[in-house]
Structure formats: C-alpha cells, structure tokens
Amino acid sequence: MDSKALFRFSLFVSGEGLLAKKAIFNCKKYLDLFLQSNYDMEIIDVLQYPKLAIDENIIVLPVLIRRNPLPELSIVGDMSNLELFKSDLLMN
Amino acid sequence: MELEIASKQNKKSKYLSSTIEKTKTGICGFDEITFGGLPKNRPTLIVGGIGTGKTFMSMHFLLNGVNLFEENGVFMTFEEKTTELVSNFSNFNVDIDELVKNKKLYFEHLHIAQYEMHESGKYNIDGLFVRIEHAMNTINAKRIVLDSLDTLFTNLDINMLRNEFKKLFFWLKEKNITAVITAEQGDIYLTRLGLEENVADCVIELTNRVINQISTRRLRIMKYRGSFHANNEYPFIIDNEGMNVFPIATNLIEYNISNQRVSSGIKNLDAMLDNKGFFVGSSVLISGSAGTGKTSLAAFFAKSNCENNKKCLFCAFEESSKQIIRNMKSIGIDLEKYVTSNNLIFYYARPTLQNLELHFMRIKALIEIEKPDVIILDPVTNLMTEGPNSDVRGMLTRFIDYLKTQKISVMFTAAITLKSVTINPSDEGISSMVDTWMMVEDIVTDNKRNRIMYILKSRGMPHSKEVKAFEISNEGIDIYELDKIENHTMLENRNITTVLNGNIT
Numbered sequence: 001m002d003s004k005a006l007f008r009f010s011l012f013v014s015g016e017g018l019l020a021k022k023a024i025f026n027c028k029k030y031l032d033l034f035l036q037s038n039y040d041m042e043i044i045d046v047l048q049y050p051k052l053a054i055d056e057n058i059i060v061l062p063v064l065i066r067r068n069p070l071p072e073l074s075i076v077g078d079m080s081n082l083e084l085f086k087s088d089l090l091m092n
Numbered sequence: 093m094e095l096e097i098a099s100k101q102n103k104k105s106k107y108l109s110s111t112i113e114k115t116k117t118g119i120c121g122f123d124e125i126t127f128g129g130l131p132k133n134r135p136t137l138i139v140g141g142i143g144t145g146k147t148f149m150s151m152h153f154l155l156n157g158v159n160l161f162e163e164n165g166v167f168m169t170f171e172e173k174t175t176e177l178v179s180n181f182s183n184f185n186v187d188i189d190e191l192v193k194n195k196k197l198y199f200e201h202l203h204i205a206q207y208e209m210h211e212s213g214k215y216n217i218d219g220l221f222v223r224i225e226h227a228m229n230t231i232n233a234k235r236i237v238l239d240s241l242d243t244l245f246t247n248l249d250i251n252m253l254r255n256e257f258k259k260l261f262f263w264l265k266e267k268n269i270t271a272v273i274t275a276e277q278g279d280i281y282l283t284r285l286g287l288e289e290n291v292a293d294c295v296i297e298l299t300n301r302v303i304n305q306i307s308t309r310r311l312r313i314m315k316y317r318g319s320f321h322a323n324n325e326y327p328f329i330i331d332n333e334g335m336n337v338f339p340i341a342t343n344l345i346e347y348n349i350s351n352q353r354v355s356s357g358i359k360n361l362d363a364m365l366d367n368k369g370f371f372v373g374s375s376v377l378i379s380g381s382a383g384t385g386k387t388s389l390a391a392f393f394a395k396s397n398c399e400n401n402k403k404c405l406f407c408a409f410e411e412s413s414k415q416i417i418r419n420m421k422s423i424g425i426d427l428e429k430y431v432t433s434n435n436l437i438f439y440y441a442r443p444t445l446q447n448l449e450l451h452f453m454r455i456k457a458l459i460e461i462e463k464p465d466v467i468i469l470d471p472v473t474n475l476m477t478e479g480p481n482s483d484v485r486g487m488l489t490r491f492i493d494y495l496k497t498q499k500i501s502v503m504f505t506a507a508i509t510l511k512s513v514t515i516n517p518s519d520e521g522i523s524s525m526v527d528t529w530m531m532v533e534d535i536v537t538d539n540k541r542n543r544i545m546y547i548l549k550s551r552g553m554p555h556s557k558e559v560k561a562f563e564i565s566n567e568g569i570d571i572y573e574l575d576k577i578e579n580h581t582m583l584e585n586r587n588i589t590t591v592l593n594g595n596i597t
Contacts, residue, residue: 014218022213046219050226059204059219060248073210080213088210 007031007039008068014061015047019078023062026079034086112318115163115235115270118156119149121337125322126313131293135261135271140298145309145330146274147171149298150237152335153272155186158196163234163270166198166227170243195231204247217248217256221263233269240274261292293317299325309449311337327449327487336453338490349373354466354501357396358389360571364547364556370528371552373499375492377523379506380532385543385564386505387411389532390468391420391427392569393503397466398430405464406438407455409474413438424568437462443474448487451475456494464500472504472522485521492525509533527551532562544574 011027013020024043031039046053046061056065060076075088114128123129130136130153138146147169154165181188191197202223228236244253264271273292295314300307310325328337353368362369370376378386394404408416416438417427430436439458441451459467469475472488495502506522509531523529528550534541546559562571 012219014222019214019216026213046222050222053219053222054226057203059202059217059223060209060215061218062215063219075210075212077211077213077215081211084210085212088212 006069007035007066009039009041010056010065010067011041011043012046012053012056012058012061012063012065013043015045019062020045022078022080023064026085027064030079030082030085114319116156116161117153118160119152119335119337121326121328122311122335125326125337126316127320130270130272131316131319132270133265133268134293135264135273136294136296137292138272138274138296138298139276139314140274141276141300144298144300145328145335146276146298147239148330149335150239150272150274151181154197154235154237155181155188155191157235158191159186164196164198164231165235165237166200166224166231166233167237167239168200168202168224168227169237169239170202170204170241171239198227198231198233200227204243209247214252216252217244217260220256221260225267228267228269236264236269236271238271238273240276242276329449329453331450331453333457338449338452338487348499350499355396356389357392357394358569358571360560361389364558364560364571365528365550366553366555368553370501370550372501373496374501374527374551375495375525376501376503376528376530377506377526378503378530378532379508379523380545381509381534382507384532384534385562385569386507386532387416387470388420388423388564388569390470390503390505391416391423391425393466394427394436394468395425395430398433398435401435402465403434403462404430404436405455405458405462405467406436407467407469408438408440409443409469410471413440422566423564424566437464448475452487452491455491459498459500466501466503467495468503468505470505471507473506473508485525488522488525523548528555545571 009027009031011023013023027041031041044052046058062078063074063076064079065074066072073088075085079085112134113132114126114130115132116123116129138149140146151167154167157163157165188197192199200223202220224236224238227233241257292315294316297312297314299310299312301310302308309328309330311328312325313321313323326337328335330336350372352372353370354372355362355369356365378389380386390406394406397404406413406416411419413431417431420427427436431438437458439455441454443451455467492502504522504526508522529548530545531548532543532545535544536542543562543564544559545562547555547557549555559574560571561574562569564570
C-alpha cells in the first residue's frame with residue numbers, strides 16, 4: 001500500500017454475495033470518479049479474517065472505513081446511494 | 093390379545109419420544125414447569141419490560157450451564173458494558189472472572205452507535221454472525237445469550253432486521269447451541285415482525301407489576317413448540333441466591349400419607365382428636381380473634397415436640413421471638429431452653445417488608461437447612477394483608493403442598509372468626525386448605541370472659557364435636573367441659589353454626 005496517498009480506505013465485506021459485490025463495485029466506481037487514483041483501498045472479507053472484524057467492532061456490513069484523512073469515519077451499505085456517499089466521503 | 097397390547101405400548105412410546113430434547117436451566121422451579129428446561133439447540137426468546145429480570149435469568153442460565161452441567165457459555169450484550177454486568181452478579185457464589193479466565197465463559201459487548209453511522213444503500217448485520225461464531229468457537233460454547241435485541245431495533249432498519257433475525261434464528265439452530273435471546277418490546281416489534289410465531293421455538297414472558305405497593309414478579313410460558321408446558325403465570329423472586337420460580341406442585345405424584353400421629357401438646361385437646369392428636373405431615377389451623385390464646389396453643393405444640401427431641405421452626409409475624417418467649421414463661425412454658433438446645437428455631441419477620449413469595453422463599457430455605465419436623469406460622473393472616481387474595485391462596489397451596497412432600501406438620505394461627513369469614517371470604521380459603529381446623533373464642537357470661545374452643549373439622553379422623561371451655565393460667569392450658577360455665581348467653585350469636593347443649597350442629 002502506498003502510504004503517501006492522501007485518501008486511504010478499508011472496505012469490509014462478508015463473503016461474495018450480492019451486497020459484497022455491489023459494495024466493491026460501487027466503491028471502486030465512485031472513488032475513481034471523485035479521487036481518480038489518489039486513493040488506496042484494501043478489501044477485507046470478514047469471513048476469512050474474523051479477528052479483524054472484531055478489532056474494528058464491526059456489526060453492520062458492508063462498511064467502508066476512511067482511514068485518511070482523519071478523522072476516521074465509516075459508511076455502511078452497498079454504496080448505491082451516490083449523494084450520501086459523496087457528501088459523507090468528502091467530509092473533512 | 094398379546095398383539096393388541098404390544099401395539100398399544102408401541103403407540104405410547106412413540107408419543108413420548110416425540111417430545112423434544114431439552115436443556116436444563118438449573119433455575120429452581122423453572123425446569124419443573126417446562127418439564128425439563130429450555131428446548132435444546134433451539135432459540136428461546138425472553139420478553140419483558142425494563143427491570144423484569146431478563147438479563148438476570150439469561151445470566152443465571154449461563155452460569156448454571158457452567159457450574160451444573162459443564163456447558164460453556166457466551167454472553168453477548170448490546171446493553172451494559174461487561175464490567176457492569178460482572179459486578180451486578182458479584183453476589184453470586186461464583187467467581188465470574190475465574191470462569192472467564194478458564195475459558196468457560198466469554199463476554200462480549202457489542203456497541204452500535206447510531207450517530208456514528210452513515211448510510212448509503214442496503215446493509216445487513218453479517219458482522220454479528222461473525223462475532224458470534226468467533227465467540228462460540230473460542231470456548232466451545234453450548235449455550236449463548238444475546239441481550240438484548242432492542243438496541244438493534246432502535247438503531248437499524250426494521251425491515252432489514254426482520255430478515256436478519258429470521259436468518260439468525262435459523263443459523264443458531266444449525267450451530268447446535270442453546271440460545272437465549274432477550275427483547276424488551278415484545279409487543280411492539282416482535283409481534284409485528286412475526287418473530288414469535290415463526291422462528292422462536294420457545295417464548296417466555298416476564299413481568300414485574302406493583303400490586304399493593306409490593307413488586308410482584310411473574311413468569312409465563314407464552315409458547316413452547318413441541319412440548320407440554322404449564323400455561324399459567326408463576327411468581328418468582330430474584331435474590332442473591334439467584335432466581336426462584338414457584339410452581340404449584342402440579343406434578344406432585346402421590347406423596348406418601350402418614351398414619352402416624354403427633355400430639356398437640358395438650359392432653360385434653362388430643363382427647364378431642366380421636367385420642368391421638370394430629371396426623372404427622374398434616375396442616376392445622378387455629379383461628380380466633382385477637383388475644384384468644386392461639387399463640388399459647390401453638391407454643392404448647394412447639395414445646396411438646398421439642399420435649400420429644402423433635403425440631404420446631406416457629407415463624408413469628410407479629411410478636412418477636414423474645415416477646416413470645418417472655419409471654420410463654422408466664423404460662424409455665426420455658427421455650428428458651430429449647431432454643432438453646434437447638435430444638436426450637438425462630439424466624440421472625442415483619443410482613444410489610446417484603447412480599448409473600450420472599451417470605452415463603454426464606455422459610456423454605458430455612459427448612460432445607462434446619463430440617464424441622466414441625467413448623468408454626470403465627471399468625472399467617474399478617475402475611476395475607478400484603479398480597480391480593482388469589483395470590484395468597486396460590487402461595488399457600490404451594491406451601492402446604494411442599495410441606496406435605498417433606499412430611500412436615502404445620503400449624504397456622506389466624507386472626508379470623510366465623511363472623512369475619514362472611515365479611516372477608518378469602519379467610520375461608522385457608523380453612524378449606526387445611527386438614528384440621530379449630531376455633532377459639534371469647535364469650536362473655538355475666539361479667540366474666542371465658543374462652544371456648546371447638547373443632548370444626550379434622551380430616552381423616554373422628555373428632556369431638558363438643559364445644560369445650562379452656563383456660564390459660566400460669567400453670568398452662570386447661571380444657572374442660574362447657575357446662576361448667578354458667579349462663580352461656582353469647583352462644584346464641586352465631587352466624588354459621590348453632591350450639592345446642594354444647595354440641596355443634
């Protein structure tokens with residue numbers, strides 16, 4: 001991961017179901033749209049890495065956590081609501 | 093012929109084996125009314141308002157699982173921080189921290205903060221499943237508690253939750269774990285979501301009502317799929333020993349009835365009781381208005397038992413034990429020495445301080461420790477002003493049944509008279525429950541007060557129908573023939589019975 005990127009995200013999904021696929025797809029799409037390549041996103045499947053879910057106190061899925069810039073914030077859902085996604089995301 | 097019998101037996105065993113497997117909770121009384129406990133490896137829902145004991149009951153279920161049945165348990169809470177939970181249960185004789193260290197218990201606090209959540213599109217609670225699975229696997233749990241669902245309700249989308257809970261309940265079933273899930277808003281959310289009907293195999297309702305200023309806890313099994321269960325509401329209490337449910341002993345299979353007798357402590361009274369006295373393990377009621385000598389009669393009963401080296405538990409609800417000892421000294425009974433010899437144990441409690449169930453609970457605990465042969469409740473009517481009449485009746489029935497199974501003779505005194513029975517019909521209730529009922533009364537003849545007594549009933553034995561006079565002096569109790577009293581004018585004023593020549597008709 002390129003730690004010099006301004007925006008860093010962690011996307012937690014569970015398995016490869018519809019919600020997971022949608023979330024991954026939408027995230028990539030919109031982040032590319034707004035941030036071009038100036039971001040890093042890691043995708044974590046909690047079914048494979050349950051401990052990570054516990055560490056982050058994750059109950060609702062899928063969830064995108066913005067690591068950088070601070071403050072950390074999270075958005076839950078399959079990211080299909082663009083407006084909300086945009087406004088929350090670019091919040092500083 | 094043989095074939096017929098064989099097929100009938102087959103049918104019977106098929107029927108019995110269709111009842112589902114159950115997991116004992118270890119909660120006193122609860123396993124009885126459910127005929128074995130909660131459905132094994134299925135989810136049970138406990139619903140009830142705030143403060144009704146849901147968290148307590150589920151915790152008790154878990155702790156018993158570890159201590160009594162070697163089943164490890166997971167407690168997932170959406171509510172309190174786990175440290176608070178542990179301190180709330182610190183009164184238990186269990187070191188919870190030890191159990192956690194030894195991987196028998198696993199606590200987890202799941203925190204969902206609505207205000208932090210930004211939403212975009214659809215989501216579910218898969219993360220919860222992951223957490224639960226991890227917790228279960230960490231300690232190989234056979235029992236799990238989720239406490240409570242309401243926090244989820246208030247924060248998340250209801251329709252999503254509807255599907256998720258169905259999923260959760262089915263998922264839990266597959267995991268071979270007995271789950272207890274608590275929810276507060278049973279009526280509002282769950283019924284609307286149809287959870288009760290569809291997915292919970294067993295639903296238990298807890299209530300905590302305030303009746304006559306006393307808080308009264310009740311438990312009811314609303315549903316238990318695949319099993320017989322008791323249908324009524326049952327009182328229960330929660331104290332530092334845990335939770336205790338009081339079933340009416342419905343599955344009291346025939347307990348052994350004794351033919352043995354125990355003396356009343358007064359020779360002439362025994363004479364009225366077929367010359368032998370009361371049946372061992374029976375119940376006796378001495379009723380009469382205040383100051384008629386009921387406690388004294390009870391004291392003689394206590395004394396006679398103590399003399400024969402039996403144990404007597406004297407439950408005093410009006411006078412303190414010291415008072416009773418002092419008063420009885422004045423009529424020639426030394427109770428003190430029996431207290432010293434541990435034949436006589438006093439239980440003194442002000443009835444107003446706690447509810448009926450708690451009293452009986454404490455007495456029952458004392459009985460289990462001290463194992464008395466006889467027990468005296470003086471007067472039982474003091475307890476009865478504190479609870480609504482039907483509750484009292486139920487409680488008394490349970491209590492008397494319990495004593496019968498323990499073969500403990502019980503003597504109640506009650507401040508009721510035949511007149512008061514018509515005013516307060518519940519008073520009649522006790523008299524119908526006991527085996528022997530005698531009445532003491534004051535009558536005024538000319539300017540002198542005399543005491544009379546008579547036996548209204550005594551099941552299973554021929555008893556005297558005579559009205560006798562009795563007198564208490566510093567030499568004890570004397571019972572003699574009525575016609576020694578002149579001009580018994582008051583004998584005419586009887587509502588229910590008439591006395592003719594000293595006989596009851």
